[in-house]
Amino acid sequence: MGMMRSRTQVGIVGAGPAGLFLGHLLALEGIDSAIIETRSREHVIERVRAGVLEQGTVDLMNDTGLGERLRREGLRHGGVYLSFLGRRHRIDFEELTGGRAITIYGQNEVVKDLIAARSASGRPLDYGVEDVSVADFEGLRPRIRYRREGQEYEITCDFVAGCDGSHGICRPTIPAARLAVYEREYPFGWLGILARAAPSSQELVYALHERGFALFSMRSPAVTRLYFECAPDEDLGRWTDEAIWDELTARLGTADGWRPNRGEILQKGVTGMRSLVAEPMRHGRLFLAGDAAHIVPPTGAKGLNLAVADVRTLSQALAAYYREGRADLLDGYSDRCLRRVWRAQRFSWWMTSMLHRGAGGSGFDYRRQIAELDYVTSSRAAMTSLAENYVGMALE
Ligand code: RFL
Ligand code: PHB
Numbered sequence: 573m574g575m576m577r578s579r580t581q582v583g584i585v586g587a588g589p590a591g592l593f594l595g596h597l598l599a600l601e602g603i604d605s606a607i608i609e610t611r612s613r614e615h616v617i618e619r620v621r622a623g624v625l626e627q628g629t630v631d632l633m634n635d636t637g638l639g640e641r642l643r644r645e646g647l648r649h650g651g652v653y654l655s656f657l658g659r660r661h662r663i664d665f666e667e668l669t670g671g672r673a674i675t676i677y678g679q680n681e682v683v684k685d686l687i688a689a690r691s692a693s694g695r696p697l698d699y700g701v702e703d704v705s706v707a708d709f710e711g712l713r714p715r716i717r718y719r720r721e722g723q724e725y726e727i728t729c730d731f732v733a734g735c736d737g738s739h740g741i742c743r744p745t746i747p748a749a750r751l752a753v754y755e756r757e758y759p760f761g762w763l764g765i766l767a768r769a770a771p772s773s774q775e776l777v778y779a780l781h782e783r784g785f786a787l788f789s790m791r792s793p794a795v796t797r798l799y800f801e802c803a804p805d806e807d808l809g810r811w812t813d814e815a816i817w818d819e820l821t822a823r824l825g826t827a828d829g830w831r832p833n834r835g836e837i838l839q840k841g842v843t844g845m846r847s848l849v850a851e852p853m854r855h856g857r858l859f860l861a862g863d864a865a866h867i868v869p870p871t872g873a874k875g876l877n878l879a880v881a882d883v884r885t886l887s888q889a890l891a892a893y894y895r896e897g898r899a900d901l902l903d904g905y906s907d908r909c910l911r912r913v914w915r916a917q918r919f920s921w922w923m924t925s926m927l928h929r930g931a932g933g934s935g936f937d938y939r940r941q942i943a944e945l946d947y948v949t950s951s952r953a954a955m956t957s958l959a960e961n962y963v964g965m966a967l968e
Contacts, residue, residue: 574724575724575725575726576726577727577728578727579729580696580729581603581605581894582598582603582604582606582729582731582732582733582890583608583706583716583727583729584735585704585706585732585733585736585740585741586608586609586734586740587609587699587735588862588863589682589862590863590879590880590882591607591609591736591862591883592683592687592697593880593883594733594735594886595607595690595693595695595697596636596686596690597884598891599693600637601887603887605733606695607690607695608697608701608718608727609701610701610702610704611699612700613687620678620679620764620766620841622678622873622875622876623679623790624873625642625675626674626964627673627674627963628877629876629877629880629881630677632880641681642675642677642681642685645677645681645792646677647677647793648673648675649675649676649775650666650673650775651664651665651666652665652775652776652962653777653778654778654945654948654949655777655778655780655826656779656945656946658827659827660777660826660830663948663949663962665963668952668955668956669960672960672963673963674962674963682876698720701719702720703718704741706732706734706858709855710856712857713728713729714857714858715727715728715729731857731858732857732858732859733859733886734858734861735864735879735883736864737863737864738864743850743860746860750855752850753848753849753850754851755848756846757844757845758804758845758869758924758930759804759930759931759932760784760928760929761803761804761805761844761845762787762802762845763800763806763816763840763842764797764842765798765799765816766795766797766837766838767796767797767836768795768835768838769832769833769834770796771793771795771796771832771833772830772831772832772833773788776788777824778871778923779823779824780926780945781822782929782938783819783822783929784929785800785871785927786798786799786819786823787799788832795838799870800819800820801929804844805844808840808842811840845869845924846867847868847869847917849913849917850865850866852907853906853909853910854902854906859902859905862875862878862879862882862883863879865909865913866878868916869920871924871928872916872919873962874920877964878913881909885909888901889904915965925941926944929941
């Protein structure tokens with residue numbers, strides 16, 4: 573069999589939230605795209621990841637016809653709790669930000685809705701592809717090559733969108749001399765579980781305990797999502813379900829008797845934590861978006877929201893190019909995204925440093941962190957700063 577060749581306007585590498593959302597926004601502008609994905613459809617839908625949508629992400633889903641199930645099943649939260657020294661303190665987002673809030677709706681639900689929209693559009697989305705490469709993006713006709721079930725394919729594009737996540741091939745394909753990568757690793761990770769248990773709090777709880785960080789979150793009125801700080805290479809096998817619940821209860825439980833409800837553990841995993849930004853987010857006709865361009869530690873709940881904000885900016889730039897022949901928005905894409913990205917990096921780094929003890933955390937650091945939490949939960953100015961960053965800022 574020879575090479576199967578096709579042509580599209582925008583070739584999209586990766587069918588995570590960034591790639592699928594970009595395909596959706598382009599379709600609404602009448603722009604053709606082809607999406608390719610190395611994993612299976614089931615894997616992409618089932619992997620458990622983010623759960624917090626900023627107001628802007630919710631608004632974009634509603635405005636682009638993706639909001640039907642979100643409006644029914646999404647849990648709107650008007651605030652979060654910060655917990656330390658055995659007490660929970662609420663930060664009231666709605667009151668502090670003029671009515672803005674976050675919505676709990678799993679990343680896999682967002683992905684399901686996007687896949688349904690893609691299917692309805694009849695545009696191509698191929699799973700299970702192998703040996704993906706991107707070439708000629710310094711010229712006018714970049715190409716994507718891959719193999720699927722033994723057949724070789726080549727897609728000739730006007731532009732390529734690298735939406736292939738933190739371990740993808742698009743970022744490393746850009747010549748190292750043309751890309752600055754700013755990176756930081758953290759000396760801890762998160763052990764996360766999904767449990768069949770009714771959430772015992774209506775809103776998220778971020779806790780700093782002498783034993784380290786813990787987070788109480790949820791996915792639905794019947795499913796709780798919990799995390800606690802662990803070693804970056806923590807051995808899951810060392811943790812019985814009982815020991816996981818004991819650790820979570822010790823770190824999250826408060827003096828008034830509040831603690832998470834226990835239940836069957838449906839899924840568990842360990843994630844390392846890092847920050848990374850690649851600059852610029854474009855080389856020639858290859859544009860990076862989402863985790864392919866930047867990674868944030870999950871403490872600020874920004875990763876998915878940044879991915880959506882990137883592709884919104886990219887779709888607007890591509891629309892201006894195809895409609896009016898304008899290249900200025902494409903030229904401004906990277907700077908426009910990076911301003912938001914660095915804001916989110918700063919916030920995620922700040923939340924992470926305020927709430928984690930790390931292996932070598934000293935008594936001095938712990939007392940400074942408690943003083944910071946005390947300040948953030950008692951000064952209206954400090955609370956407003958946390959609230960406006962957490963719900964997401966309009967940066968246009
Ligand atoms: P994704 O979701 O990683 O999707 C990239 C896709 O590209 C595919 N791929 C390729 N496809 C074709 N060719 C190749 N060569 C390819 N190489 C890879 C991959 O299979 C994948 O399907 O990146 P995207 O679209 O940029 O989306 C980013 C988000 O997924 C990510 O930022 C968030 O999940 C981060 N994150 C959180 N973000 C939030 O906003 N709020 C949260 O509460 C939150 N919690 C989390 C998180 C991430 C976590 N993990 C596991 C990293 C909690 C966790 C535990
Ligand atoms: C989640 O629900 O998975 C979640 C919530 C908040 C975070 C990170 C993850 O900061």
